[in-house]
Amino acid sequence: xxxxxxxxxxxxxxxxxxxxxxxxxxxxxxxxxxxxxxxxxxxxxxxxxxxxxxxxxxxxxxxxxxxxxxxxxxxxxxxxxxxxxxxxxxxxxxxxxxxxxxxxxxxxxxxxxxxxxxxxxxxxxxxxxxxxxxxxxxxxxxxxxxxxxxxxxxxxxxxxxxxxxxxxxxxxxxxxxxxxxxxxxxxxxxxxxxxxxxxxxxxxxxxxxxxxxxxxxxxxxxxxxxxxxxxxxxxxxxxxxxxxxxxxxxxxxxxxxxxxxxxxxxxxxxxxxxxxxxxxxxxxxxxxxxxxxxxxxxxxxxxxxxxxxxxxxxxxxxxxxxxxxxxxxxxxxxxxxxxxxxxxxxxxxxxxxxxxxxxxxxxxxxxxxxxxxxxxxxxxxxxxxxxxxxxxxxxxxxxxxxxxxxxxxxxxxxxxxxxxxxxxxxxxxxxxxxxxxxxxxxxxxxxxxxxxxxxxxxxxxxxxxxxxxxxxxxxxxxxxxxxxxxxxxxxxxxxxxxxxxxxxxxxxxxxxxxxxxxxxxxxxxxxxxxxxxxxxxxxxxxxxxxxxxxxxxxxxxxxxxxxxxxxxxxxxxxxxxxxxxxxxxxxxxxxxxxxxxxxxxxxxxxxxxxxxxxxxxxxxxxxxxxxxxxxxxxxxxxxxxxxxxxxxxxxxxxxxxxxxxxxxxxxxxxxxxxxxxxxxxxxxxxxxxxxxxxxxxxxxxxxxxxxxxxxxxxxxxxxxxxxxxxxxxxxxxxxxxxxxxxxxxxxxxxxxxxxxxxxxxxxxxxxxxxxxxxxxxxxxxxxxxxxxxxxxxxxxxxxxxxxxxxxxxxxxxxxxxxxxxxxxxxxxxxxxxxxxx
RNA sequence: GCGGAUGUGGCGGAAUGGUAGACGCUACAGACUUAAAAUCUGUUGUCCUUUUGGGCGUGCGGGUUCGAGUCCCGCCAUCCGCACCA
Numbered sequence: 008x009x010x011x012x013x014x015x016x017x018x019x020x021x022x023x024x025x026x027x028x029x030x031x032x033x034x035x036x037x038x039x040x041x042x043x044x045x046x047x048x049x050x051x052x053x054x055x056x057x058x059x060x061x062x063x064x065x066x067x068x069x070x071x072x073x074x075x076x077x078x079x080x081x082x083x084x085x086x087x088x089x090x091x092x093x094x095x096x097x098x099x100x101x102x103x104x105x106x107x108x109x110x111x112x113x114x115x116x117x118x119x120x121x122x123x124x125x126x127x128x129x130x131x132x133x134x135x136x137x138x139x140x141x142x143x144x145x146x147x148x149x150x151x152x153x154x155x156x157x158x159x160x161x162x163x164x165x166x167x168x169x170x171x172x173x174x175x176x177x178x179x180x181x182x183x184x185x186x187x188x189x190x191x192x193x194x195x196x197x198x199x200x201x202x203x204x205x206x207x208x209x210x211x212x213x214x215x216x217x218x219x220x221x222x223x224x225x226x227x228x229x230x231x232x233x234x235x236x237x238x239x240x241x242x243x244x245x246x247x248x249x250x251x252x253x254x255x256x257x258x259x260x261x262x263x264x265x266x267x268x269x270x271x272x273x274x275x276x277x278x279x280x281x282x283x284x285x286x287x288x289x290x291x292x293x294x295x296x297x298x299x300x301x302x303x304x305x306x307x308x309x310x311x312x313x314x315x316x317x318x319x320x321x322x323x324x325x326x327x328x329x330x331x332x333x334x335x336x337x338x339x340x341x342x343x344x345x346x347x348x349x350x351x352x353x354x355x356x357x358x359x360x361x362x363x364x365x366x367x368x369x370x371x372x373x374x375x376x377x378x379x380x381x382x383x384x385x386x387x388x389x390x391x392x393x394x395x396x397x398x399x400x401x402x403x404x405x406x407x408x409x410x411x412x413x414x415x416x417x418x419x420x421x422x423x424x425x426x427x428x429x430x431x432x433x434x435x436x437x438x439x440x441x442x443x444x445x446x447x448x449x450x451x452x453x454x455x456x457x458x459x460x461x462x463x464x465x466x467x468x469x470x471x472x473x474x475x476x477x478x479x480x481x482x483x484x485x486x487x488x489x490x491x492x493x494x495x496x497x498x499x500x501x502x503x504x505x506x507x508x509x510x511x512x513x514x515x516x517x518x519x520x521x522x523x524x525x526x527x528x529x530x531x532x533x534x535x536x537x538x539x540x541x542x543x544x545x546x547x548x549x550x551x552x553x554x555x556x557x558x559x560x561x562x563x564x565x566x567x568x569x570x571x572x573x574x575x576x577x578x579x580x581x582x583x584x585x586x587x588x589x590x591x592x593x594x595x596x597x598x599x600x601x602x603x604x605x606x607x608x609x610x611x612x613x614x615x616x617x618x619x620x621x622x623x624x625x626x627x628x629x630x631x632x633x634x635x636x637x638x639x640x641x642x643x644x645x646x647x648x649x650x651x652x653x654x655x656x657x658x659x660x661x662x663x664x665x666x667x668x669x670x671x672x673x674x675x676x677x678x679x680x681x682x683x684x685x686x687x688x689x690x691x692x693x694x695x696x697x698x699x700x701x702x703x704x705x706x707x708x709x710x711x712x713x714x715x716x717x718x719x720x721x722x723x724x725x726x727x728x729x730x731x732x733x734x735x736x737x738x739x740x741x742x743x744x745x746x747x748x749x750x751x752x753x754x755x756x757x758x759x760x761x762x763x764x765x766x767x768x769x770x771x772x773x774x775x776x777x778x779x780x781x782x783x784x785x786x787x788x789x790x791x792x793x794x795x796x797x798x799x800x801x802x803x804x805x806x807x808x809x810x811x812x813x814x815x816x817x818x819x820x821x822x823x824x825x826x827x828x829x830x831x832x833x834x835x836x837x838x839x840x841x842x843x844x
Numbered sequence: 845g846c847g848g849a850u851g852u853g854g855c856g857g858a859a860u861g862g863u864a865g866a867c868g869c870u871a872c873a874g875a876c877u878u879a880a881a882a883u884c885u886g887u888u889g890u891c892c893u894u895u896u897g898g899g900c901g902u903g904c905g906g907g908u909u910c911g912a913g914u915c916c917c918g919c920c921a922u923c924c925g926c927a928c929c930a
Contacts, residue, residue, distance in 0.1 A: 224924085224925080227925090228847095231846095231926060232926080236929075236930090238930080256930060269930090307928075309928085336928080337929065342930095425930090543924085543925095653857075660855090660856075662869080664870065672868090675883095714867090717867080718868070719866095722867065787863085793910060838862055839862050841862080842910090843911090
């Protein structure tokens with residue numbers, strides 16, 4: 008076969024990409040009357056190069072977007088850049104380039120890479136969060152939230168990353184280390200801006216219930232992150248004083264099992280006493296040093312320091328309990344103090360055994376009446392209350408309600424809901440981010456920058472020769488007059504966490520007028536996003552913040568949208584085999600060759616070790632650059648690979664053999680399209696196959712089951728190849744082009760044009776002839792005692808007695824029955840006959 | 845520790861409680877070719893059998909059912925998330 012008959016992506020790809028752009032094929036029309044579909048993939052950070060994971064992500068979204076267009080929707084499928092962030096500053100420090108220049112160059116490069124893959128993006132809506140035209144509107148929104156009381160400033164202990172010289176959110180601290188630098192995090196006190204996400208804790212939790220198109224896993228993760236728990240907040244008084252220590256407990260039912268009160272090292276009471284007690288001071292220091300890694304916590308001994316105070320038990324003032332400072336009590340959850348009930352809490356039990364405190368059983372699951380609790384395993388299961396005066400015999404739930412009611416009636420406590428979720432600290436001591444639009448005045452305090460003075464633009468003339476925030480040391484930028492009193496004042500030099508930038512970009516995509524963040528009516532027409540696709544690593548942070556931000560905007564009346572993402576899909580990673588030499592150094596796949604099960608290094612001939620199949624990463628040298636493979640195979644083969652084989656939520660292993668196979672299929676499809684014969688005559692079987700494919704592939708794409716859609720296209724291609732020329736076959740060839748066009752759009756356009764048609768991107772999805780979906784013959788299974796013995800081809804809808812008769816007539820069946828008595832015959836219409844002996 | 849997911853040929857994976865292994869990859873054999881590439885045809889879970897055919901097979905052990913990869917109970921392994929949250 009000559010080269011002329013091959014599909015040549017190196018020519019065709021660019022041609023069709025240009026045509027789509029000229030025809031504005033994928034530009035979304037706000038005014039359209041068609042049903043809308045907003046398909047969104049998480050926008051990338053412009054790190055420099057597109058990663059193969061991006062290609063998989065955007066290919067999925069692209070197939071859905073193109074399919075939605077073909078099925079009559081007005082599709083919004085935008086792309087932009089999450090362009091603020093630390094890598095730009097790191098590059099500035101390492102290479103002496105400006106973060107802005109570095110970022111914009113990266114955007115240009117990555118955009119060119121994306122274009123080569125033929126994604127159906129509406130580039131007219133492209134945005135970059137680092138441009139004043141974006142972040143200026145973000146500043147306006149921030150000030151609206153400030154005016155509504157959803158932003159506040161607080162002196163607070165923060166996680167300080169000593170390498171990156173910045174504050175990290177709790178979520179950015181992993182095992183006590185900075186998520187980027189990996190350096191052990193220190194605690195520092197700084198004045199910080201916070202967003203009141205905790206005001207929305209309940210709403211965000213309840214809202215999860217309506218997100219039935221989200222993965223259960225993600226909803227559960229958010230639920231746990233919000234961490235709502237109900238209990239009793241109550242006071243353990245100092246004897247003959249109204250003052251005391253407030254504790255929070257989810258187990259008020261176990262109050263009669265209390266044997267001590269423990270407070271956090273940072274608790275004000277501990278702090279106060281420590282001033283005059285060097286030993287306590289030393290103990291507190293020790294608590295603070297305690298490691299926060301998984302291993303540290305698991306093995307950490309429960310330690311306490313008896314501070315000599317006693318408190319009254321709320322249910323029996325004559326009963327006094329000792330107070331300890333304990334290393335396992337957290338200051339920033341609940342009240343920073345707990346009462347210990349050792350029999351029914353493992354930590355408390357460990358503590359009590361160590362310091363020889365009483366351990367009283369107050370819950371029994373059998374008839375244990377012995378008040379003295381034995382053993383070292385706390386009992387946390389359900390049961391009946393015992394040794395608890397009037398509560399004896401109650402269930403745990405009854406007792407909880409009873410104690411809370413009593414506390415509220417007597418005024419020493421109240422039912423309370425606690426959350427694990429903390430307010431969102433958004434201040435970052437960084438240059439490359441959205442400037443916080445606040446001016447600090449000695450007289451007026453923190454004053455919002457007036458709207459007319461927005462955007463507060465980042466100065467370009469900054470240096471990165473020393474760590475820390477260049478905005479702090481800029482000679483003029485921070486020097487402004489107070490908008491209120493006119494006196495000399497100072498600009499806030501902190502910038503916003505970049506998660507703020509990504510908390511509303513989907514709204515700006517839907518509507519980007521010049522004078523304001525978005526046009527409410529237009530945004531509401533597009534939102535919520537119908538299908539959001541991205542990595543599961545954003546299951547908590549980005550997705551929770553975006554949900555919060557949308558609710559906050561809704562709360563202040565700016566937009567009537569509660570949940571920004573109606574349907575969420577988290578795709579798997581792209582992985583690749585790793586290789587190492589004998590010394591443990593990573594090798595690229597090109598450096599090794601395989602002979603049987605033996606791997607050797609090509610250059611040296613020394614043995615190589617084939618390691619785990621892992622996520623592609625530069626450090627492990629198992630990356631594949633999208634540009635290289637597009638050069639080699641064209642966009643369509645790469646896109647096809649991204650969709651084939653692995654279910655989209657699972658990891659996809661990159662392989663040479665796999666991409667070669669995709670390349671072959673693209674060529675095979677191309678050859679098929681050259682076989683339109685103009686022949687007459689029908690082929691009912693092929694018609695059926697075609698229409699079953701149309702229906703099935705459509706359903707698969709809607710369900711994002713791209714691997715199944717791909718399998719059905721192979722199936723149809725096989726059937727077409729085997730069929731004799733006919734009008735049906737020609738129709739099937741046209742159909743397979745339409746069906747595969749969302750996946751391999753360049754080839755489809757090229758072939759469609761060759762058939763004398765217009766743009767396949769503008770063509771409708773083929774209509775399904777429902778009558779052709781059902782076969783008129785079916786193959787039924789015949790089982791004897793549940794074991795398959797024969798299959799029969801019968802007319803569809805054959806009556807049950809006739810199915811039975813045909814089954815019994817089979818000699819294979821008769822020999823399996825072997826003269827035994829038939830007890831029963833199960834007949835499932837059009838499916839099977841099971842003969843029970 | 846808590847929570848969740850996953851487990852099917854050599855590999856990726858299909859399969860409303862009803863013919864397990866669709867489809868793809870790999871491998872092998874054959875056709876075409878001076879040759880190679882490309883392409884085409886066939887085979888490819890496993891064991892017994894010359895064939896016909898039959899036995900065994902969805903991590904392990906039980907159970908429900910005429911019938912279980914699928915439902916229930918109990919384990920095991922791997923992966924992911926959270927983590928001293930009172």
